[in-house]
Amino acid sequence: xxxxxxxxxxxxxxxxxxxxxxxAAAQSVEPFxxxxxxxxxxxxxxxxxxxxxxxxxxxxxxxxxxxxxxxxVQNNPGGGGLVTANRLYVxxxxxxxVLAKLERAVPQLAIQGNPNAxxxxxxxxxxxxxxxxxxxxxxxxxxxxxxxxxxADLKTPGVSVALGADNSASSNLIFAVIAKEVLGFNVSVIxxxxxxxxxxxxxxxxxxxxxxxxxxxxxxxxxxxxxxKAFRPLMAFGRMSRHAEFxxxxxxxxxxxxxATLSLIxxxxxxxxxxxxxAAPPDIPVDRAKALQAAFMAMCRDKAFVEEAEKLGVDMxxxxxxxxxxxxxxxxxxxxxxxxxxxxxSGEKK
Numbered sequence: 001x002x003x004x005x006x007x008x009x010x011x012x013x014x015x016x017x018x019x020x021x022x023x024a025a026a027q028s029v030e031p032f033x034x035x036x037x038x039x040x041x042x043x044x045x046x047x048x049x050x051x052x053x054x055x056x057x058x059x060x061x062x063x064x065x066x067x068x069x070x071x072x073v074q075n076n077p078g079g080g081g082l083v084t085a086n087r088l089y090v091x092x093x094x095x096x097x098v099l100a101k102l103e104r105a106v107p108q109l110a111i112q113g114n115p116n117a118x119x120x121x122x123x124x125x126x127x128x129x130x131x132x133x134x135x136x137x138x139x140x141x142x143x144x145x146x147x148x149x150x151x152a153d154l155k156t157p158g159v160s161v162a163l164g165a166d167n168s169a170s171s172n173l174i175f176a177v178i179a180k181e182v183l184g185f186n187v188s189v190i191x192x193x194x195x196x197x198x199x200x201x202x203x204x205x206x207x208x209x210x211x212x213x214x215x216x217x218x219x220x221x222x223x224x225x226x227x228x229k230a231f232r233p234l235m236a237f238g239r240m241s242r243h244a245e246f247x248x249x250x251x252x253x254x255x256x257x258x259x260a261t262l263s264l265i266x267x268x269x270x271x272x273x274x275x276x277x278x279a280a281p282p283d284i285p286v287d288r289a290k291a292l293q294a295a296f297m298a299m300c301r302d303k304a305f306v307e308e309a310e311k312l313g314v315d316m317x318x319x320x321x322x323x324x325x326x327x328x329x330x331x332x333x334x335x336x337x338x339x340x341x342x343x344x345x346s347g348e349k350k
Contacts, residue, residue: 029291041074043085080105099278124280132273136317138171138175144229163212175212220313234249236249236252237265238272263335274319274324300316
């Protein structure tokens with residue numbers, strides 16, 4: 001019995017040490033953040049889903065960080081989000097005072113071998129993602145006046161769609177090219193637009209027929225036009241099954257039986273499952289990293305936060321930082337020939 005008592009005493013002592021360490025960590029985090037201002041970088045211009053979700057998080061996250069810091073948003077567009085990711089990784093203070101709302105496809109660029117990606121995505125301090133696309137979809141959206149009523153219409157002679165897009169890091173370009181060159185739809189891709197808001201203006205002016213865009217992005221950024229049914233979705237990516245709201249609309253995976261094409265779509269869609277990711281730089285103090293990660297997930301469970309997110313139309317299906325790392329590992333395990341094909345279709349000369 002004496003051995004068991006000693007073992008129990010050792011366990012209690014060890015538990016006490018762990019609790020004391022956790023308490024000390026919390027105490028060290030609180031005075032650091034008390035009265036401090038945290039900067040939230042956003043890799044896009046104001047107005048889109050990335051900016052809207054960053055400002056939403058900035059309004060709430062400080063309540064859950066010990067010390068209650070204020071959080072200010074700083075838009076830092078450029079390079080399809082690469083400017084912000086590089087800044088966060090290389091040039092930001094690694095003390096927990098700088099965070100970023102990264103664009104979902106940016107971590108994948110490093111895995112693709114993009115020479116402008118000066119970071120290892122697995123080394124960021126991932127806080128989590130607001131959305132894993134559970135109730136979202138990446139739509140081919142056209143003006144309601146367009147003659148195509150279904151995706152199948154875009155394979156008939158004389159019916160085509162002009163889709164606007166911006167740069168090579170952007171989902172709107174990549175999935176427009178996939179629709180055209182991989183799935184064989186009558187699509188022309190018009191580049192040179194900077195984000196969803198200018199694309200919607202171009203659609204209203206009749207310069208464009210449509211764009212590839214997230215359902216939640218339309219609901220948040222174009223609420224009035226969406227509610228007035230100014231647009232028609234024809235197909236969706238970023239889903240393993242049809243969206244319940246659009247049971248008659250096909251998803252990209254349904255539109256091919258070719259295993260190589262399915263592998264390509266799978267790789268292209270992986271960023272959607274970490275659709276609204278937030279990160280801090282690598283190598284920040286462990287106690288602050290844990291506090292920020294815990295704060296992010298506590299915020300995602302908070303009633304006031306969830307209510308505001310839903311009011312804005314943000315898909316709330318959060319995942320934590322570990323889940324993001326698993327998705328990145330899955331992305332990195334993609335066969336090299338699939339990544340090479342993806343790089344070819346998403347390149348600058350398309």
